[in-house]
Amino acid sequence: MKTARQLFRERLNAQRKEKNYYNKFIFNGHFSVFLVILLGAFILGYGQWLKHVPEGINYTLWIAIVLSITSIFPLKTLLEDADRLFLLPFERQMKAYMRDSIIFSYLSRLPLQILMLIVFYPFIHTVYPERMAAYIVTVILAFILPLAGLCLKWEWYRFRLEHWSVQLVLFIFNLGGYYVMLSAFDFSAVIAVVGVIILCLLLNRLNVNQLFPWESMIKRAHQHRMNYYKFVNMFTDVKGLQEQAVRRRYLDFMLKTPKPFDATQLYPFLFKRNFLRGKDALNMTLRLVVICILIMVWFNHPWINAVIGSLAMYIIVLQMSQFYTQEAYSLWPQVWPVSELYVIEGYRKFLQHTVLIIGLIFSIVYVLLHVTQFYFVIFFFIVGYLTIRSTIKKLKYQESLLKD
Secondary structure, eight states, rough: OHHHHHHHHHHEEEHHHHHHHHHHHTTOOOHHHHHHHHHHHHHHHHHHHHOOOOOOOHHHHHHHHHHHHHOOOOOOOOOTTTTTSGGGGGGGGGHHHHHHHHHHHHHHHHHHHHHHHHHHHHHHHHHHGGGGHHHHHHHHHHHHHHHHHHHHHHHHHTOOOHHHHHHHHHHHHHHHHHHHHHHHGGGGHHHHHHHHHHHHHHHHHHHHHTOOHHHHHHHHHHHHHHHHHHHTTTOOOOOTTOBBBBOOOOGGGGOOSSSSHHHHHHHHHHHHHHHHBBSHHHHHHHHHHHHHHHHHHHOOOOOHHHHHHHHHHHHHHTTTTTHHHHTTSSSSSHHOOHHHHHHHHHHHHHHHHHHHHHHHHHHHHHHOOOOOGGGHHHOOOHHHHHHHHHHHHHHHHHHHHHHH
16 A cells, blocks of 8 residues: 555656656747847846936835745645546555655745845845845745744644634745845844744644645635646646636627628637637637736837747747637537638638737837837737747647648
8 A cells, every 4th residue: 555655746747757758849940039128128128227226215115025026835645536536545655755745846846936036136235235244044044934934834724724824824924034134134033934833833733633724725726726737738738627717797899790790701700709718718819818918018228129029929928728629629620610721810800900009009108218219119919920820830830740
């Protein structure tokens, strides 16, 4: 019989194998090049911004808020739906399983915390050089608080308390510790760590007779898995991922049935309808657009903003690749059979309309920021056109292989 730790290691190895498989599609050649360009643009823009940092802003508070959010690590248990039945007789062994889950959750999210600390170091060194000692202690807190927070989360879930409440409690403790240390260099900030540990020990004593929260933990594990699949689905198709539809009546004016509604108009309409009523695709695209605009406003540099806008156009078109397989291999081709050339052509029209609208939005923002270099907006449309061309070419090649 397998022990709980052996079971967790097997699931961890299976997850790593799955992620390694999908990483081949995510970090392909083109995307890796764009990431390198984006990193260079960020370093250049960050260095320029540090030379002219606006005054009159409490930056220590904002740094404390960001670190407080990044210090709330998700608890990843890798539980499956069937565990509520098959692991129920082995509930006493789940303590070892959860210890490994906490360690895995901590180590898997730690690189992001380290990255944030590295990003904030030049800022503290430039703007608040007298607070470097306080920042070193903050770094130590940034390694301790997430681990203590994960332990508290587990005890919180065992006590059947709500997820949002533990998130709020951890945010308050983290914010108090980071802000007191950065602003006043007061070692009373350690009270944040002590408070989390005391609360964790108190709940642990109250949870002596509590059973394992199978339903809630399996639900959260499923949500973590779906969030990862949704991210991967931006770059390639994920088996078993089903997207729900949302009506969004305020967008009905964009979904008028084309006339005449023939084979040439069928798939452009279906792709647009799938995008506007998809539960995740539209929200994900809007988030990318808003984040890109905020970054452009923050950097306010013509060359950097041109690179950021072009990268955003590439990513947005790339994450639209999911729509082709969702529509081309759905029930519609059986109800109304049409040539695959119409399907690919409809997909191309959908991508072109999307690139045109998003490119115009980026262009308006860019021109408002850099009116004298307005001609750089042409890069947004060039990148979008080339990405569409590459995507359609790949689809045609795949369809030709299916014919054989």
